[in-house]
Amino acid sequence: MTEQELRLDGNAAAGLLQEIFVHEVTAARGACAACGSVGPMGAQHLYMSPRSPGAVLRCSACEGVLMVIVRAGGRFRLGLQGLVWIEMQDVDATS
Amino acid sequence: MLDLVDETPRVRSLVLAVPGWPEHLAGQHVDVRLTAEDGYQAERSYSIASAPAGERLTLTVERLDDGEVSPYLAGELRAGDELELRGPIGGYFVWEGALGGPLLLVAGGSGICPLMAMLRLRQAAASAVPTRLLYSSRSLEDVIYRDELDRLVAMGSGLEVIHTLTRSIPEGWSGLHRRIDTAMLGAVAWPPAERPLIFVCGPTPLVESAAESLVNLGHEPAHIKTERFGPTGG
Structure with missing residues (x-):
């Protein structure tokens, strides 16, 4: 299977991310540490398969690793080495 | 589960009543978890095909013969059976009337599902946002929601549906008969100057190729939202 065939959109990780984040x-928008691109997490490239213990989110501009989520042994480990920042809607703020 | 609707020979819609369901947005998905008697669990994501409507939702599932979950959902499940759901999920690949348009929807096969939720919401909200759907199917028999799409177009609310068939065509077919390509998208899409909101959903190769074509045609990448199926294993 080629890399292209394995690729998903970051939005496919929404369920997994919902387990971790409120x-x-x-x-949410984030900035790539490798190339500086800014974009929503749902628009990045996701590599995740139903039988794998985790997911890798890569920058859609440079393919740098943004986020690694591993779910095993009763815990989540979240690696955020490739994100300079992430910005989320403040749900308490009046819109 | 309340009801089953066979959409095509391989695709079935499941109408579910979910107590306490928080109303979803058009384009969101749910995770469906099946647990075998020995405790083995399998989970898959399915787009919600219905417009937000209280505690009811419709999932449309394509039966993949080598899949773990879809043969059960689209084959064995019966009205009255219970399912374990998590959702609604996702806040990126969504459309609400307030986002406006014009709206360009590009679907391949069962990639129509989340886009159908948007079309159904558009209809339920009596929205007149100019909308075009370019929908690629293998054959006319494989077109999901064919009658409903015809009805929505006939209402004259500014919706156009352009079908393209990639394998067999019926006798007398005057429509498109090839895979989605740049020329087709150029002919169907609004000019980039009109800044259409674009949603593309389908198998990964179709989504990548359509998104690349749209960028080459001059559409803003930030206005192109994609949802790839990928090798999820059904």
């Missing part, structure tokens, strides 16, 4: 994260 906020809806696929609509």
Whole structure:
């Protein structure tokens, strides 16, 4: 199977991210540490398969790793080495 | 589960009543978890095909013969059976009337599902947002929601549906008969100057190729939202 065939959109990680974050994260914007691109998490490239223990989110501009989520042994480990920042909607703020 | 609707020979819609369901947005999905008697669990994501409507929702499932979950959902499940759901999920690949348009929807096969939720919401809200759907199917028999799409177009609310068939065509077919390509998208899409909101959903190769074509045609990448199926294993 080629890399292209394995690729998903970051929005496919919404369920997994909902297990970890209080906020809806696929609509959140983040900045790539490798190339500086800014975009919503849902628009990045996701590599995740139903039988794998985790997911890798890569920058859609440079393919740098943004986020690694591993779910095993009763815990989540979240690696955020590729994100300079992430910005979420403040749900308490009046819109 | 309340009801089953066979959409095509391989695709079935499941109408569910979910107590306490918080109303979803058009384009969101749910995770469906099945647990075998020995405790083995399998979970898959399915787009919600219905417009927000209280505690009811419709999932449309394509039966993949080598899949773990879809043969059960689209084959064995009966009205009255119970399912374990998590959702609604996702806040990125969504459309609400307030986002306006014009709206360009591009679907391949069962990629129509989340886009159908948007069309049904548009209809329920009596929205007149100019909308075009370019929908690629293998054959006319494989077109999901064919009658409903015809009815929505006939209402004259500014919706156009353009079908393209990639394998067999019926006798006398005058429509498109090839895979979605740049020329087709150029002919169907609004000019980039009109800044259409674009949603593309389908198998990964179709989504990648359509998104690349749209960027080459001059559409803003930030206005193109994609949802790839990928090799999820059904």
